[in-house]
Amino acid sequence: MKIAVLGTGTVGRALAGALAGLGHSVVMGTRDPQTTFARSRPDAMGAPPFSEWHAANQEIPLETLADAAAASELVVNATNGAGALNALGLAGSANLSRKVLMDVSNALDFSQGRPPVLNPVNTDSLGERIQRSFPDARVVKTLNTMNAGLMVDPGRLDAGDHSVFVSGDDAEAKAVVSGLLQELGHRDIIDLGDITSARGAEMMLPVWLRLSGALGTFDFNFKIVR
Numbered sequence: 001m002k003i004a005v006l007g008t009g010t011v012g013r014a015l016a017g018a019l020a021g022l023g024h025s026v027v028m029g030t031r032d033p034q035t036t037f038a039r040s041r042p043d044a045m046g047a048p049p050f051s052e053w054h055a056a057n058q059e060i061p062l063e064t065l066a067d068a069a070a071a072s073e074l075v076v077n078a079t080n081g082a083g084a085l086n087a088l089g090l091a092g093s094a095n096l097s098r099k100v101l102m103d104v105s106n107a108l109d110f111s112q113g114r115p116p117v118l119n120p121v122n123t124d125s126l127g128e129r130i131q132r133s134f135p136d137a138r139v140v141k142t143l144n145t146m147n148a149g150l151m152v153d154p155g156r157l158d159a160g161d162h163s164v165f166v167s168g169d170d171a172e173a174k175a176v177v178s179g180l181l182q183e184l185g186h187r188d189i190i191d192l193g194d195i196t197s198a199r200g201a202e203m204m205l206p207v208w209l210r211l212s213g214a215l216g217t218f219d220f221n222f223k224i225v226r
Contacts, residue, residue: 004068007078018152029068069095081105097136127198138173141198162221167198
């Protein structure tokens with residue numbers, strides 16, 4: 001498939017590299033490619049400058065959000081949750097229309113410090129807000145309950161014996177995303193239901209954050225035993 005990964009942080013880089021390695025035609029999208037390439041310091045999460053990563057992944061072009069989305073068959077939203085709606089707006093409603101929009105972002109609000117809180121929460125979710133804002137896109141929420149390394153290499157933890165969730169209104173879109181998850185090595189894919197079920201997946205993040213502090217690592221995941 002022709003896949004656009006929107007976002008150049010740790011998650012976007014991991015997914016772009018892994019999907020390209022699986023043989024997909026991948027392009028990355030950012031607000032201003034020139035500015036992204038010009039950054040010389042690690043980002044907020046400590047990842048090295050994008051230019052360093054891109055030097056080892058030159059087969060993956062970097063384009064504007066709109067150009068990347070326009071040329072794609074499937075779009076991955078790997079932008080910061082707080083800026084996701086704005087970034088997708090720059091990508092363009094027409095460029096997202098009828099396309100599968102795989103949303104892996106989290107609506108984490110750091111305005112009051114750490115640990116962050118969720119916004120929205122309980123009666124809404126970022127996945128739902130994206131679907132409402134871009135009604136012609138086929139939004140599927142997934143992969144937001146694990147770190148970037150496990151997203152693309154689930155087998156590195158307990159031989160891949162852990163769970164990943166999908167939420168969305170479009171059954172065909174969820175099947176496409178589930179196929180990509182299987183290509184990445186995910187074995188236990190749980191369909192939570194329509195896009196409102198993204199609330200549950202997103203509300204796992206406060207537990208995830210507390211677990212990371214208690215365990216002293218980000219390299220863990222949820223396993224649903226049934």
